[in-house]
Amino acid sequence: MDLLSVTMKSAGTSPRKTGRPLSFDREEVLEKAMLAFWESGYETTSIADLTAAMGVTAPSLYAAFGNKQQLFLEAMQRYAGDRTALEKEMSSAPTAREAVAEMLRGAAMLYTGEETPPGCLLASAAATGSPEAAEVRAAVAAERQELRDILIRRIKVDIASGIMPSNTRPATLADLTLAVAQGMSVLARDGADRASLLAVADMAIAGWSISEG
Amino acid sequence: MDLLSVTMKSAGTSPRKTGRPLSFDREEVLEKAMLAFWESGYETTSIADLTAAMGVTAPSLYAAFGNKQQLFLEAMQRYAGDRTALEKEMSSAPTAREAVAEMLRGAAMLYTGEETPPGCLLASAAATGSPEAAEVRAAVAAERQELRDILIRRIKVDIASGIMPSNTRPATLADLTLAVAQGMSVLARDGADRASLLAVADMAIAGWSISEG
DNA sequence: AATGTTTCATAGTGAACGATATGAAATCTA
DNA sequence: TAGATTTCATATCGTTCACTATGAAACATT
Numbered sequence: 001m002d003l004l005s006v007t008m009k010s011a012g013t014s015p016r017k018t019g020r021p022l023s024f025d026r027e028e029v030l031e032k033a034m035l036a037f038w039e040s041g042y043e044t045t046s047i048a049d050l051t052a053a054m055g056v057t058a059p060s061l062y063a064a065f066g067n068k069q070q071l072f073l074e075a076m077q078r079y080a081g082d083r084t085a086l087e088k089e090m091s092s093a094p095t096a097r098e099a100v101a102e103m104l105r106g107a108a109m110l111y112t113g114e115e116t117p118p119g120c121l122l123a124s125a126a127a128t129g130s131p132e133a134a135e136v137r138a139a140v141a142a143e144r145q146e147l148r149d150i151l152i153r154r155i156k157v158d159i160a161s162g163i164m165p166s167n168t169r170p171a172t173l174a175d176l177t178l179a180v181a182q183g184m185s186v187l188a189r190d191g192a193d194r195a196s197l198l199a200v201a202d203m204a205i206a207g208w209s210i211s212e213g
Numbered sequence: 214m215d216l217l218s219v220t221m222k223s224a225g226t227s228p229r230k231t232g233r234p235l236s237f238d239r240e241e242v243l244e245k246a247m248l249a250f251w252e253s254g255y256e257t258t259s260i261a262d263l264t265a266a267m268g269v270t271a272p273s274l275y276a277a278f279g280n281k282q283q284l285f286l287e288a289m290q291r292y293a294g295d296r297t298a299l300e301k302e303m304s305s306a307p308t309a310r311e312a313v314a315e316m317l318r319g320a321a322m323l324y325t326g327e328e329t330p331p332g333c334l335l336a337s338a339a340a341t342g343s344p345e346a347a348e349v350r351a352a353v354a355a356e357r358q359e360l361r362d363i364l365i366r367r368i369k370v371d372i373a374s375g376i377m378p379s380n381t382r383p384a385t386l387a388d389l390t391l392a393v394a395q396g397m398s399v400l401a402r403d404g405a406d407r408a409s410l411l412a413v414a415d416m417a418i419a420g421w422s423i424s425e426g
Numbered sequence: 427a428a429t430g431t432t433t434c435a436t437a438g439t440g441a442a443c444g445a446t447a448t449g450a451a452a453t454c455t456a
Numbered sequence: 457t458a459g460a461t462t463t464c465a466t467a468t469c470g471t472t473c474a475c476t477a478t479g480a481a482a483c484a485t486t
Contacts, residue, residue, distance in 0.1 A: 019432025020482040041341035044256050047474055049343075057435060058475070068474065119341075123399060127340035128254035128332075130262075141403045172412040175400055179413055182399040183392025186336060190354045192388065199385040200392055207420020232462025233452040260444055270465065275445065 026064060029054040033065075034075035039117040042072050042126045043133050072125075073139055079121045080143050087150050096158040100151070100177050101205045107181045108197035111188035120185035144182075148174050180204045239277060242267040246278075247288035252330040255285050255339045256346050285338075286352055292334045293356050300363050309371040313364070313390050314418045320394045321410035324401035333398035357395075361387050393417045 036045050036053040047068060051058050065071040093099035111119050126133065126140045151174035158164040184197050192200075249258050249266040260281060264271050278284040306312035324332050339346065339353045364387035371377040397410050405413075 018430070018484045020434070022433070023482095039341070040343055044342040044346070046343075046472080048472080059435080059477095060433075062475065063433075124341040127337040127399070127402070128252070129257040130253055130259075133257070144399070144403060169412065169416075172409070172416050175405065175409060175413045176393070176416050179396025179400055179417075180389070180392050181396065183394065183396030186340070186357070186395040187388055187392055189340070190357060196385070196388060199382065200388045203382075203385050203389050204392075204420070207417070231454045231460065233454095233464070235463070236452095259442075261442080271444085272446070272465080273463070276463075281444065 022064075024054075024056055024060070029056050029064075030071075030074060030078060033071055034078050034121070035117065037072055037075050037125050038079065038119075038121040041124060042136050043129045069133075069136055072136060076121065076125070076140065076143065083146055083150070086147075087153075090150060090154045091157075093154075095163055096155045097205065097208050099154050100208070101201070103151075104177070104181060104184070104201035104204060105198060107184055108194060108201045111185055112192075112194040112197055118191075119189040120182065123182045123185035124189060144178065148178050151177055177204075235277075237267075237269055237273070242269050242277075243284075243287060243291060246284055247291050247334070248330065250285055250288050250338050251292065251332075251334040254337060255349050256342045282346075282349055285349060289334065289338070289353065289356065296359055296363070299360075300366075303363060303367045304370075306367075308376055309368045310377075310418065310421050312367050313421070314414070316364075317390070317394060317397070317414035317417060318411060320397055321407060321414045324398055325405075325407040325410055331404075332402040333395065336395045336398035337402060357391065361391050364390055390417075 032054045033050055036050055039045075040049065047058055047061070050068075050071070051061055054061065056064075061071065065074060090096075090099040090103070093102060107120070110116070122140055122143055126137045129137060152170045155164065155168065155170040155173055159166060159168055159170065180200070184192075184200060187200065188197060245267045246263055249263055252258075253262065260271055260274070263281075263284070264274055267274065269277075274284065278287060303309075303312040303316070306315060320333070323329070335353055335356055339350045342350060365383045368377065368381065368383040368386055372379060372381055372383065393413070397405075397413055400413065401410060
């Protein structure tokens with residue numbers, strides 16, 4: 001039970017050679033934990049809720065994921081996905097406007113999925129909370145900042161290439177995009193359907209018309 | 214301690230004639246409770262947190278406000294303010310666009326007040342939570358819906374008077390406005406300053422240009 | 427089959443949760 | 457001043473919280 005073995009275990013790359021085998025698929029139960037946090041939030045989802053949703057006892061949960069905070073951080077990373085992949089996707093879009101349009105439409109789809117809770121985990125799971133959970137909120141905020149940085153970089157490319165006017169403010173445009181996305185999560189939580197959210201996304205993008213030729 | 218006396222007490226309109234007087238100002242401690250919920254959320258603010266913030270013991274809190282849920286609902290109404298006043302204010306604006314502009318700029322100011330927590334209580338205090346707090350989330354959602362309805366009515370006025378084009382979709386425009394406002398709360402929580410939020414509000418309004426002559 | 431290693435399910439830890447019972451203290455009425 | 461009424465501060469109530477000690481069970485190795 002030293003630090004090294006724990007590190008190796010959490011890395012998930014060392015298949016054990018001896019001992020009783022795991023009775024559950026780690027990725028599978030992590031997915032269920034993610035859905036539970038997505039539905040009910042970080043602090044407001046109890047260990048009892050998690051064990052029930054994951055189909056795993058508390059000792060198994062702690063052995064596999066450390067503690068509640070680490071489990072959430074892993075679940076969030078699973079939700080957020082690969083950021084480099086997103087950046088490449090946005091780079092391949094013909095314009096920043098098209099990239100943002102795809103992002104907002106994708107958000108509308110994600111927030112109204114029939115197999116997942118409504119809204120965005122990054123927007124709702126740690127919107128607020130006690131001082132004890134400040135680290136978790138900071139981690140969620142860092143994810144949002146990464147998305148903001150990606151947006152800013154993509155917009156700057158279009159400004160440099162002359163597609164967007166030189167007086168465009170990349171940070172403000174990225175902030176507005178992020179605000180619309182996170183706000184759409186609130187609408188979804190309030191029961192907005194997919195068509196409504198897609199309409200909001202399209203209307204938000206329509207506002208960009210003035211920024212281009 | 215029958216239902217009638219409780220009702221009269223919570224109404225706050227019947228000055229008691231006998232008994233030991235209250236040692237605190239009810240509106241004053243309610244304000245402090247509102248700030249605590251605003252800062253840390255509904256479920257994630259404990260009774261101990263509230264009594265510390267309000268400077269009132271737990272028995273006094275329960276005697277004055279009933280229970281935690283009722284205290285929050287009162288605090289939320291204090292936050293949300295008078296809706297009819299808001300509607301009159303929006304009606305007096307020359308156009309729906311100006312009314313929305315004022316609303317978003319006001320949100321930018323409110324979410325970055327130096328004497329209040331960052332962001333919007335309606336957006337962050339009950340973004341998610343346990344099934345036990347479903348009633349509270351529904352009450353917060355109802356407040357948002359009222360705001361949405363007011364926006365829709367104001368937009369319809371401008372469509373009827375020909376200020377806005379007849380193919381404008383009031384619900385979508387109201388949804389987008391609400392999304393921007395609630396999303397701005399996330400930005401504020403992440404540390405965005407007042408100038409940044411005002412810039413976002415102005416840019417969101419700039420998108421309306423295409424909807425008018 | 428014997429041993430070593432890891433996970434299993436059971437049952438529990440102390441602490442914090444929302445909410446109260448209790449009796450003294452402070453006011454008004456008479 | 458005596459009695460009625462209400463709020464006060466203290467000390468809890470039972471429950472749920474995140475987390476874990478313990479020993480049996482299930483594998484690989486020898």
